[in-house]
Each structure stands twice: as structure tokens, then as C-alpha cells.
Amino acid sequence: MRTCKEISMLLSQSQERPLGPLERLAVALHLLICRGCANFSRQLEFLRVAARRWRDRDDER
Amino acid sequence: MSVNCANPAELQPPLPTLSDHDIEQHRPYLLRYALIQLRNADEAEDAVQECLLAALQGRARFTGSSSVKTWLTGILKHKILDTIRRRSREQPLAPPDDDEGSAVETMFKADGHWQEMPATWGNPDQALENRKFWEIYEMCARLLPERTARVFMLREIMELSTEEICQECSITPTNLWVILHRARLVLRECLEIKWFGGARS
Numbered sequence: 001m002r003t004c005k006e007i008s009m010l011l012s013q014s015q016e017r018p019l020g021p022l023e024r025l026a027v028a029l030h031l032l033i034c035r036g037c038a039n040f041s042r043q044l045e046f047l048r049v050a051a052r053r054w055r056d057r058d059d060e061r
Numbered sequence: 062m063s064v065n066c067a068n069p070a071e072l073q074p075p076l077p078t079l080s081d082h083d084i085e086q087h088r089p090y091l092l093r094y095a096l097i098q099l100r101n102a103d104e105a106e107d108a109v110q111e112c113l114l115a116a117l118q119g120r121a122r123f124t125g126s127s128s129v130k131t132w133l134t135g136i137l138k139h140k141i142l143d144t145i146r147r148r149s150r151e152q153p154l155a156p157p158d159d160d161e162g163s164a165v166e167t168m169f170k171a172d173g174h175w176q177e178m179p180a181t182w183g184n185p186d187q188a189l190e191n192r193k194f195w196e197i198y199e200m201c202a203r204l205l206p207e208r209t210a211r212v213f214m215l216r217e218i219m220e221l222s223t224e225e226i227c228q229e230c231s232i233t234p235t236n237l238w239v240i241l242h243r244a245r246l247v248l249r250e251c252l253e254i255k256w257f258g259g260a261r262s
Contacts, residue, residue, distance in 0.1 A: 003169075003172065003173025003174065004169065004173055004174050004175050005169040005173040005174075006173065008175075008242070008246070009238075009239075009242055012238065012241060012242035012245055013238050013242070015241075016216070016223050016234075016237070016238060016241065017223065017234075017238075035178065035181075036175045036178030036179045037175075037179075039178070039179040039180060039181055039182070040179040040249070042182070042185075043179060043182060043185070043249050043253075044245060044249075046182070046185045046186070047217075047245055047248055047249060048217065049186070049189070050189060050198060051213075051217035051218060052217070052218075053189050054195065054198060054199075054218075055218045057195075
């Protein structure tokens, strides 16, 4: 069984490389039962969106 | 004089050439952009200067398919990338920041569970419209140690691939992924504490 620590690392890596089938399975199963990691997964996506938006947003200061 | 309306060419006036002012007026914005990416005033000045020069000399190439600001930013990104490449040749990536590893270790218990479970953020995209959020975001981004910040910037802002970053910074893919993961953990935690309020589920 993979720990949250390991799963969170895989989730991060999925932003740079495609996960292999076993990795994807491990992640999917874990996310079903772990709300913390499920939240983390969504938050990773948000971080990416936020970084790009920060780069591109018009400066209204 | 009469206009021959049957001739399509008459209906579309040629794109007016950009004036010096059209281009120069974006200097403050470009400077801020470069400064945030390069974190060095002199390098930012140089990059912006090169960008404006290239734009002034190449103004005929502006097609109007985007705004002038967007066009200039595109040129600037290339100049910034050149600066970064030059930097990494002259000054290889600093050794790992002292606290780079510890931040992550403290986020998980010995058995691999989260110390603090990531909370539900609800609909976080709304925050992106809020100026106060961006102040917090920038504050959190400044928490990243220098090496981590630079790598994170190359990936998320310049959107370089794993291969490109590894080549620029002389690190392995595994190094890279660990650094990025740490950056995300730190940023995430900061945003949760300072903005999303940690509604513990």
C-alpha cells in the first residue's frame, strides 16, 4: 500500500510526466479512500493555473 | 476621389506602424515582469532594454493578431530565457538550499500520513479574481528558497519541459521532480494557512 507521502509525490510528478499504469492504479485507489490526497490533487491543479495566471494577468496595481 | 468598394483591399486599411511611444509605454510593465522572473534588477533592465530594441527595430513584424503588450511580452520571455541560459552557464545552479529537504519531511508523519490533511478549498478559482489573494500568493512564493524558486519558475512560468530544465540546470529528472514537489507542498500549505482558511475536513 502506498502512503500519502508517496502518492503526493506521484501526483506532483504527474504534472511533468505520464504515470505508468500501475502508478495510475495506485493513485486512483488511494484517492478513493483518502480525502487529504484527493484535496491535494485538486490543489496541485489550482497551483498550476494560479502560476500561469500570475504570469499573464494584467497589472492593475 | 472615389473608393472602389468592389475591391476588398480598399476595405481594410493597412495596419498603422507602431510608434516609439506605442512600444516604450509598456516599459514599466515589462520591467516588473522581468524583475519577478529574474529577481535581479540589472539583468531585468538589460532584458527589457534588449526586448524594446528588438521591438523597435522589428516593429514591422507586428501583425496585430495580439495586443502590443502581449507581443512585447513574447519577445521579453525569449530575452529572459537567454539571460537564464547565460546565467546557468556562468553560474551553475546553487547547491541545495539548507532547508530544502526539511520543509517536506515535516509535512508527513513517520508512517507516511499527512501531518495536516490538506483541507477542502471549495471553489478556489474565485480567488484568482481577488487582488488580495495575489498579494498573499506572492508572499508565499517568496517563501521558496532561491534554488527551488528558480526551478519552479522555469517549470511553471517559462513552461520549460523536464528535459529542458535538466539541461539548463544540470540536474537529473528525479532531482527536478523532488524540487518541484517541495515547492508545491510549501506553496500549498502557505496558501491554505493564509488564504483558504484551512476548513479542516
